[in-house]
Amino acid sequence: MTLKTILAAAALGAVAATATLAEEVKIGIAAEPYPPFASVDASGTWIGWEVEVIDAVCAAAALDCVLTPVAWDGIIPSLTGGQIDAIMASMSITEERMKTIDFSEAYYNTPTVVVGDKALDLDATPEGLKGKILGVQASTIHQAYAQQYFTDAAEIRIYQTQDEANQDLVAGRIDATQADSIAMADFVSTDTGACCEVKGTVADDPAILGQGVGAGVRKGDSDLRAALNKGIATILADGTHAAITSRYFKASIY
Numbered sequence: 001m002t003l004k005t006i007l008a009a010a011a012l013g014a015v016a017a018t019a020t021l022a023e024e025v026k027i028g029i030a031a032e033p034y035p036p037f038a039s040v041d042a043s044g045t046w047i048g049w050e051v052e053v054i055d056a057v058c059a060a061a062a063l064d065c066v067l068t069p070v071a072w073d074g075i076i077p078s079l080t081g082g083q084i085d086a087i088m089a090s091m092s093i094t095e096e097r098m099k100t101i102d103f104s105e106a107y108y109n110t111p112t113v114v115v116g117d118k119a120l121d122l123d124a125t126p127e128g129l130k131g132k133i134l135g136v137q138a139s140t141i142h143q144a145y146a147q148q149y150f151t152d153a154a155e156i157r158i159y160q161t162q163d164e165a166n167q168d169l170v171a172g173r174i175d176a177t178q179a180d181s182i183a184m185a186d187f188v189s190t191d192t193g194a195c196c197e198v199k200g201t202v203a204d205d206p207a208i209l210g211q212g213v214g215a216g217v218r219k220g221d222s223d224l225r226a227a228l229n230k231g232i233a234t235i236l237a238d239g240t241h242a243a244i245t246s247r248y249f250k251a252s253i254y
Contacts, residue, residue: 028084061231092210106212116176124200135165
């Protein structure tokens with residue numbers, strides 16, 4: 001009787017876990033545009049590389065996912081508070097964030113660059129930014145990195161969105177900005193960003209810049225984490241990740 005009771009309880013637990021994953025999963029994305037990863041088109045539909053990857057991962061993991069835009073600076077509190085179930089918003093896997101949330105395996109990884117006006121002589125080093133004004137997005141690895149390495153050389157200006165930093169760069173109110181290489185390559189290829197160029201890649205610091213971008217989940221949510229890992233592994237193995245990437249980028253970003 002004891003064995004039967006244990007087996008019955010285990011079966012019920014398995015059913016409960018399956019039911020949990022079968023429910024709607026709210027995937028938090030940053031409400032601010034971050035092309036080419038995620039932005040809203042004229043019809044109000046979210047589009048971009050990361051949006052397509054989210055759809056593919058959820059399909060491969062048999063998850064019923066719903067995109068849920070959240071302001072970037074409140075996205076982790078929204079996860080821990082239960083308003084969303086996962087974060088897939090170009091969030092780097094860092095030691096600091098892992099104190100609060102868990103992460104899936106990485107689904108992309110790109111360098112960090114400094115972009116500045118073509119007319120300015122600067123590079124992605126403390127010496128190269130000496131006396132300059134560097135803009136970074138709040139609550140990002142780029143803010144943490146700039147404050148660690150560039151504070152003694154440059155004035156650090158904080159923005160709520162990367163788009164705001166880019167606008168001030170174009171307007172000449174800052175000299176440079178630091179951000180993800182793919183996002184900035186997209187920016188400098190536009191008519192608006194034609195004034196500027198990539199000045200260099202910052203020196204790597206995995207403790208701050210992280211170990212790639214992963215899906216964030218609540219501490220202990222092992223079922224959802226496992227499901228997302230399965231979805232990520234599947235689209236990497238079957239070529240879906242590469243196919244999506246080829247529509248946006250010239251080379252792999254994994």
